[in-house]
Amino acid sequence: MNDAEHKAFLDSLVDLSSLYENAPCGYFSFTRTGQVIKINKTLLDWLGYEREQIVYALNFTDLISRGGKIYYEMFYFPLLQLQSAVNEINFDFIRKDGSRFPALVNSTVIRSSGGELLAVNATVYDITDRKRYESELLDAKKLADAERSRFEFLSDFIPDMIWTASAEGKLNYVNKRFRDFFELPDTSTDTANIFQKVHSKDRFLLVSSWVKAIRSGQDYQTQARLMDSTGDFQWYLVRAVAFRNRDGVIVKWMGSSTNINTHVTAMEKMDEFISVASHELKTPITALLGSLQVMQRFKDSESGLKMMPRLIEQSHRNAVKINELISDLLNTSNLKEGQMALNMARVNVAELLKLTCPHVAGEGVFELVITCDPELVVIADENRIDQVLVNFVNNAVKYAPDGEQIFLTAEVIDDDLVRIAVQDTGPGIASERISSVFDRYYRVSNAGHQYSGLGLGLYICAELVRKHGGNIGVDSQLGKGSTFWFTLPRAK
Amino acid sequence: MTDILKRNHVTVSGNGTQAMVFAHGYGCDQQVWSDIIKGFLSDYKIVTFDYVGAGLSDLDAYSSQRYSTLNGYAQDVLEVYQALNLKDTILVGHSVSSMIGLLAAIEKPELFSKLIFLGPSPRYLNDGDYFGGFERQDLEDLFTMMDNNYLGWSRALAPSIMGNADRPELGERLTNNFCATDPEIAQEFARVTFLSDNRADLPKLTVPSLTLQCSKDIIAPIQVGQYMHDHLQHNTLMIMDAEGHCPHMSAPAETIRQMQAYLNK
Numbered sequence: 001m002n003d004a005e006h007k008a009f010l011d012s013l014v015d016l017s018s019l020y021e022n023a024p025c026g027y028f029s030f031t032r033t034g035q036v037i038k039i040n041k042t043l044l045d046w047l048g049y050e051r052e053q054i055v056y057a058l059n060f061t062d063l064i065s066r067g068g069k070i071y072y073e074m075f076y077f078p079l080l081q082l083q084s085a086v087n088e089i090n091f092d093f094i095r096k097d098g099s100r101f102p103a104l105v106n107s108t109v110i111r112s113s114g115g116e117l118l119a120v121n122a123t124v125y126d127i128t129d130r131k132r133y134e135s136e137l138l139d140a141k142k143l144a145d146a147e148r149s150r151f152e153f154l155s156d157f158i159p160d161m162i163w164t165a166s167a168e169g170k171l172n173y174v175n176k177r178f179r180d181f182f183e184l185p186d187t188s189t190d191t192a193n194i195f196q197k198v199h200s201k202d203r204f205l206l207v208s209s210w211v212k213a214i215r216s217g218q219d220y221q222t223q224a225r226l227m228d229s230t231g232d233f234q235w236y237l238v239r240a241v242a243f244r245n246r247d248g249v250i251v252k253w254m255g256s257s258t259n260i261n262t263h264v265t266a267m268e269k270m271d272e273f274i275s276v277a278s279h280e281l282k283t284p285i286t287a288l289l290g291s292l293q294v295m296q297r298f299k300d301s302e303s304g305l306k307m308m309p310r311l312i313e314q315s316h317r318n319a320v321k322i323n324e325l326i327s328d329l330l331n332t333s334n335l336k337e338g339q340m341a342l343n344m345a346r347v348n349v350a351e352l353l354k355l356t357c358p359h360v361a362g363e364g365v366f367e368l369v370i371t372c373d374p375e376l377v378v379i380a381d382e383n384r385i386d387q388v389l390v391n392f393v394n395n396a397v398k399y400a401p402d403g404e405q406i407f408l409t410a411e412v413i414d415d416d417l418v419r420i421a422v423q424d425t426g427p428g429i430a431s432e433r434i435s436s437v438f439d440r441y442y443r444v445s446n447a448g449h450q451y452s453g454l455g456l457g458l459y460i461c462a463e464l465v466r467k468h469g470g471n472i473g474v475d476s477q478l479g480k481g482s483t484f485w486f487t488l489p490r491a492k
Numbered sequence: 493m494t495d496i497l498k499r500n501h502v503t504v505s506g507n508g509t510q511a512m513v514f515a516h517g518y519g520c521d522q523q524v525w526s527d528i529i530k531g532f533l534s535d536y537k538i539v540t541f542d543y544v545g546a547g548l549s550d551l552d553a554y555s556s557q558r559y560s561t562l563n564g565y566a567q568d569v570l571e572v573y574q575a576l577n578l579k580d581t582i583l584v585g586h587s588v589s590s591m592i593g594l595l596a597a598i599e600k601p602e603l604f605s606k607l608i609f610l611g612p613s614p615r616y617l618n619d620g621d622y623f624g625g626f627e628r629q630d631l632e633d634l635f636t637m638m639d640n641n642y643l644g645w646s647r648a649l650a651p652s653i654m655g656n657a658d659r660p661e662l663g664e665r666l667t668n669n670f671c672a673t674d675p676e677i678a679q680e681f682a683r684v685t686f687l688s689d690n691r692a693d694l695p696k697l698t699v700p701s702l703t704l705q706c707s708k709d710i711i712a713p714i715q716v717g718q719y720m721h722d723h724l725q726h727n728t729l730m731i732m733d734a735e736g737h738c739p740h741m742s743a744p745a746e747t748i749r750q751m752q753a754y755l756n757k
Contacts, residue, residue, distance in 0.1 A: 032742055033708075033735045061710070067633025070626075071641075073711050073737035074519040074587075081741045082523055090640040092633075102640075117742070 026103070026124030032117050034059035034072075043124055048096040060122075065092040065100065076107075081117060084109040090127070102131045152176075161257040165240070167250045169214040178257070181228070199225035199233050206238065217242050217250055223260070235264040281325055284318040291315040328456045342381040342467060346491045349376040349410045349418065356389045360397060360406075368393070372410040377491040378418050380468055385488070388461045392422035392484045395457070400426020400481065412490060417470075421485035429476040437474060438462040461486070494553070496575035500568055501548040504576070505529070506538035510605075511578050513539045515569060517587030517611075517738075518685045519678070521547025524586070528740045531748035536582070541572050545677035554677055562588070562688050566595035573603055582755065586610040586740060587711065588685040595690070597699045607701040608751055611737050612720055613712040614690040622691070625713045631686050638679060691723070700726035702754040704739065704747065711737040728754060 001009065020027060026043030030036045036054050044051055047063065054063075061069045068091045079086045087106045094100055107122040155162050156176035164173040171191060174184065182194050198206055202224035213220035220240040225233035240255035291314045298304020350372040360366050378385075389408070396406045407423040429437065438458050465472040465486040476482035496502070503522065506512075512532055514525040522540035529538045542549040543565055558564040569592060573581070581604055585593035590612030597604045615624045617631070701724055705717030714731065721729035730750050734743035 065633050065637075066626075066630040067635075067637045069710050070630065070634045071637045073709075074517075075641075077736065078520050078524055078738055078741060081738070090637065092637070 026126075027122070028060075028124070029119055029121045030060045031119050034061050036060060036063075037119065046095070046101065046124075046126060047093065053096075063093055065094060068092055080107060080109055080120060084111070093124070102127050160259075161236075163255045163257070165253040165255065167214075167252065169210060169253065181226070183229075197227040199227070201225075210240075213240065213242075214253075220253070220255070223264070226257070234259055234261040236260060277325075277329070281322065284321040284325075288315055288318040288322070291318070328460065331460050332456050342384060344379055344381055346377050347380050347382045347385065348374075349378055349420065350374045352382065352386065352389070353408045353410065353420075356386055356408075357393045360393055366397060366403065367405045368408055369405050370408045372408075373412075376410055376412070376418060378488040379491045380488050384464045385468075388464055388486060389420075389422065391457045391461050395484070396422060396424035396426065396482075400424040402426075403481075413487065416490055417487045418490045419485055419487050421483050423481060423483040425481040428478040428480055428482055429474065430478060431476075434474055434476060438472060496571045499544060499550045499553045500541040500572055501550075502539065502541040502572055502576070504537065504539050506533045506536050508532075508534070508536035510536055511539055511576075511581045512536040513541075513569070513572070513578065513581050513583045515583065515585040515589035515593055516540075516542070516546065517585075517589050518681055521549075523547070524738070524741055525584075527744035528584075528748060528751075531744075531752065539572070539576065539578070541568075543568055543681075545681060551677070556680060559677075559680065560684060562592050562684060562690070563595055565589075565592045565684075566599065569593065569596040570600060570603075573600070579603055580605050582606045582608065584608040584610065584751070585612070587612070587737065588688075591688065591690045591693075594693060594697055598693060598696045601698050604699045606755065607697075607699055608754065609701060609703045609720065610740060610747070611706060611709055611712040612703060613716045614694055614720065614723075615688075615716075616686045616711070617689075619689075622719070623713070623715045625710060625716065626686070634686070635679065635682065638682060691719075694720065694723040695725065697724055698726075701728070702751070703727055703729045704750055705729060705731050706734050706736060706739050707731060708735040709737045728757075730754070 021041040023040060023042055026040060026046060028036055028039040028043055035056065036058055037056065039051065039054055044054070047054070061072055064072065071089075071091070076086060076089055085106075085108045088104045089107075091103055091105055092100045093103050104125045104127055105122050107120050109117055110119045110121065112118050152175075158175070158177070161178035161181060162175040163171055163178055165171050171194075174182075178184070179186075182197055184190070184193055195203060206222055206224045209222045210220060212218075219242075220238070222238050224236055224238055226236050227233050237258045237260045238255070239258075240253045242250040243252040243254055245251050291311045295304075295308065295311050295315075298307060350370070353368075353370045353372055357368065360368065393406060393408075396403070403425040405425065408421070409423065410418060410420045413419045438461070462472045465488075468488055470487040470489070472484075472486040474482055474484045501522070506529070512529075514522065514529065516522050516524050521542045525540050529540065532538060545551065545554045545559065555564075558567070569583075572578075573596075579602070583593045583597065583604055583606075585591075585607070587610065590607075590609035591614060593607055593609070594612075597607055613624060615622060616626045617624050618627060703717050703720050703724075705712070705714055707714065717729060717731070721727050730753075732739055732743070732746055732750060734746050736742050739747045
């Protein structure tokens, strides 16, 4: 056998018909009108038909869905005419038993010498699996999108700023609150914008402790003042924890920034109060100790005995002062814990006003001018309300020492309420301070003036009045004086 | 002012004086007429165009609102007429363009001497006693298919279609291969086409018309051709030997013959 004969022999071994019939894809051919003229075994098996049930018996369009038929007429056929080849058109084939499978069809056109379309040869790939993966992918994507939007919703509406950073410490996600606070554009997590809003005194600590956390992998926690949209600095607690993968390697940092300004301010006030209280207590105790020392040293001498009444009087005055301060402290903690009980009774207001503050009235420096209906009666704990009046009057004396008159007025402001007011003619209170005067630990401090006291008096008054179900307030005009007032339920 | 001739990629050819205007159907562009116009070039002035959204029309001129009804497309036709100052015309419409032509001819009957409807249907959906050929489910099926073939579509398009402004010969070459619209526009046009109902408009047409009805057309079955004929004034119905919905492409010779027979009557 020569070479050519050998090749011819080998060619004869290729069974084209078997290859055609058993290819892993479907083959079929149809005429211009769609009539099927040849089909391979693979496609027959997929469709569940016998050969003679299809060939010269059915049209291509009989084998596809209704939507597919419309598609065939409106797109596929015109496209075939114009392009002579159309690839990867997705038709749903209908099996003999009515079930469907999706397939991609590639088609090429056979034309006559005159260019007339005679037949179409087509290959068919079953894409059931691909479709399933596609739809699973689509579902997975939908699920992921839903999870993501749920997370973002949660993250955006949480009152804290939430952020994440890469293992290297680079910010890669911030929630809406974070973005709004730092006025970041939509996608940027540019740290330059952020640092501008950190108080210059806190920047170093913020960054150095962050670098330390990244290096050590330990939880990050620091406090810093951040500038809000009005330009005010507020204290924030900035924290982050490392998220590790299964091997223990840090892959992400999850962080939050929480506004702790109220907390920090309260702590600052508390510190200040402790220092004030210590100072206030130390003054009378030092004086008391001094008196006692003098008494001890001179107790046996005659001249010492002469000094005794004055020294005892001094000691007593300081002990009373200490007692007042401690009562205030006790009142405060009782009020705070809700342990103060009120002895409510009918109280004649005119009597109450007449009898209050004998120490002031008796001294003759100030005149207490009382305006009150003698029949007016309220429901109150007489001692506690007297305490409030004493506080008001003492304040008037303290802050308006040059005044001569203090006006005590009681009036019915509606059927059920009585308003009792103490008016002085002092310098008044600046409007920005008025809202704070009833706060705990608040002390009026004018430039050049330092007033003694714990800053608890008005706070205790406010708490007492509130416990009576009344309101408390102050009206003041700079240079004209202040009117401290409160309301009580009227008795009928 | 909008250049209508550019917007609708209007092409004028032929040696006659009376104008024949060819309006392509849904899913294609003016190229589908290439075999048919050969039969009329010597006797008529031939006008073909692409609806906005199809073929080489200006896609930027597409507006979902304007083209949310077939009347929007009818305005395209009338604007082409105005731009070319066309009168006494024969309008040939395939498929949905039969209804678009009908609407245009109802609005301005003086511009039309005859209408030729190729595979027309005033209503594709079955509706009570009316047989249109489709159930709503069939249409959902079609819309799904269109979605599925989005990728197939874009592959069928020449990938270099983008950015050929400096290579006009590319656009020239593409006109021979390109028979698809933007997929989103195709979807909207499909909905407008298949969900419209122009049965009430049929009696309003005063211009004489020909209905060319294919035997065995699943898009416009023979009952629908009969319905058209029954409800139109001055209508001639011819049943063709050609099968399918695109006789102008699958059987151009017979289509030309039938049209000529009607026009020369």
